[in-house]
Amino acid sequence: MQKHSACSSIMVGKKAAMDGSTYIARNEDNYVAIYPKKFYVEPAVSNQDKTYKSFYNDLTEKLPANGYRYTTSPDANTTEGLYEEDGINEKDVAMSATESVYGNERVLGYDPLIPEGVAEDSITTLVLPYIDSARDGVRRLGDLIAKYGSAESNGVQFSDHDEIWYMEIATGHQWVAIRIPDDCYAFAANQIGIEEIDFDDPDNYMWSADIQKFVAEHNLNPDEGKFNFRHIFGTDTKTDHHYNTPRVWFAQKYLNPSTEQDPESPELPFLCKPEKKISVEDIQYVLKSHYNETQFDPLGSGSEDDKKRYRSISLSRTANSHILQLKKDKLSVEWKCFGIPSFTPFVPFFTNANDTDETYREVSDSMNLKDAYWIYEALSMVVETHYAEFIEEDLDYQKELSQWAREKIATVEQESESLSGAELISYLTDQNHKIATYYNDKAKEMLAKLVTEGAELSKLTFKMDPNL
Numbered sequence: 001m002q003k004h005s006a007c008s009s010i011m012v013g014k015k016a017a018m019d020g021s022t023y024i025a026r027n028e029d030n031y032v033a034i035y036p037k038k039f040y041v042e043p044a045v046s047n048q049d050k051t052y053k054s055f056y057n058d059l060t061e062k063l064p065a066n067g068y069r070y071t072t073s074p075d076a077n078t079t080e081g082l083y084e085e086d087g088i089n090e091k092d093v094a095m096s097a098t099e100s101v102y103g104n105e106r107v108l109g110y111d112p113l114i115p116e117g118v119a120e121d122s123i124t125t126l127v128l129p130y131i132d133s134a135r136d137g138v139r140r141l142g143d144l145i146a147k148y149g150s151a152e153s154n155g156v157q158f159s160d161h162d163e164i165w166y167m168e169i170a171t172g173h174q175w176v177a178i179r180i181p182d183d184c185y186a187f188a189a190n191q192i193g194i195e196e197i198d199f200d201d202p203d204n205y206m207w208s209a210d211i212q213k214f215v216a217e218h219n220l221n222p223d224e225g226k227f228n229f230r231h232i233f234g235t236d237t238k239t240d241h242h243y244n245t246p247r248v249w250f251a252q253k254y255l256n257p258s259t260e261q262d263p264e265s266p267e268l269p270f271l272c273k274p275e276k277k278i279s280v281e282d283i284q285y286v287l288k289s290h291y292n293e294t295q296f297d298p299l300g301s302g303s304e305d306d307k308k309r310y311r312s313i314s315l316s317r318t319a320n321s322h323i324l325q326l327k328k329d330k331l332s333v334e335w336k337c338f339g340i341p342s343f344t345p346f347v348p349f350f351t352n353a354n355d356t357d358e359t360y361r362e363v364s365d366s367m368n369l370k371d372a373y374w375i376y377e378a379l380s381m382v383v384e385t386h387y388a389e390f391i392e393e394d395l396d397y398q399k400e401l402s403q404w405a406r407e408k409i410a411t412v413e414q415e416s417e418s419l420s421g422a423e424l425i426s427y428l429t430d431q432n433h434k435i436a437t438y439y440n441d442k443a444k445e446m447l448a449k450l451v452t453e454g455a456e457l458s459k460l461t462f463k464m465d466p467n468l
Helices: 105-110 120-130 134-148 211-217 229-233 238-255 280-288 372-385 387-415 421-455
Strands: 008-012 022-029 040-042 051-053 060-062 070-072 086-088 094-100 154-159 164-169 175-179 185-188 205-207 318-326 333-337 347-350
Touching (some): 022 094, 086 333, 120 154, 134 164, 134 175, 134 205, 347 421
Antiparallel strands (some): 008 185, 070 086
């Protein structure tokens, strides 16, 4: 059984964002480097009579009769579960699931995980098609956990045009959720991050029904007079100090450069106000990062010990990186990145569409350069193989596409102003095909160029010494 784990997530409130969008984003990382993903549109359903059954643990749930259309990014091979991971539904509600987190042994001792409960493979499938708001997403997932329990400790992101909610499930039945303030961002990295909960403020916090009673009955709160979810339910281990916390430190270092912090500190804040407003390119930079311009960069010039000290945000085993952008009174965009994020572009797709390009919708089990997933995996491997020689060309290629994306989105938004209903959906679907084709062609051009240049870098090149 392949376990999906080890992700990195970022959320940006609408007043913290440069363009007023709400953003939720995540690198979906796996335990293996090659794990093909699809990206397609699941159609709306009405009057369905269907019971969902998990491939992972046989969880069964009777589905609602009606469900919204939504984008989805499942595994290409679904024999071990769908793992739909992320998407935006036709009501412009976005979801990303999950960020693996870990409850400590104290709380799990009284409320262990439920192996047959709700797990990552099922969460998006059971929730995203049936919600009308971010807050509604927390409620529905909370109800499912109350009914079945949770098989894993997970963090889940929800957003709509107005709100972002982050929900952390720590044990079999205990969870909390926090509304990300509009002027803040938050970064999560495989560790329970939510701090103090205000039970007198249900507008900004949500929680499992008996969580206060659970903590009090078992004497689990180390802090007198406050309820710090991280301190009560979270972990603070050597693994956290080297695998998890440093990623939070780097993201906050980039977005709040004047703040000095210890990369191994267990008290890095969960909510932060950025020093300047955040652009979609900033979010991309964070998701692409590997401790750039620090001694901890595994591709940098630090000592071998420093380069191996901390786990970076971008990895060779990032199966799918996504940014879900909900723009007020504008078109919603799902930015999709396959391959190693450090070396490949984020491709913008409009979500009010009824199809994606075949190169994203259909994915072969093995290398096939007709598929977007494999194009970008191949490009990633070529760039990293000759990193010093190719990285500047690769960054220029990504910058050019980032500029093109802004121009394209602006043009499509302008041209779609007079469209609505089926006509708008048809137009945006056609534009998504054109965007995919443009990016695929540019990636293949770059791949061919670097392979040609790389041939000249072979160590098997030989020139006769004329002095012999």
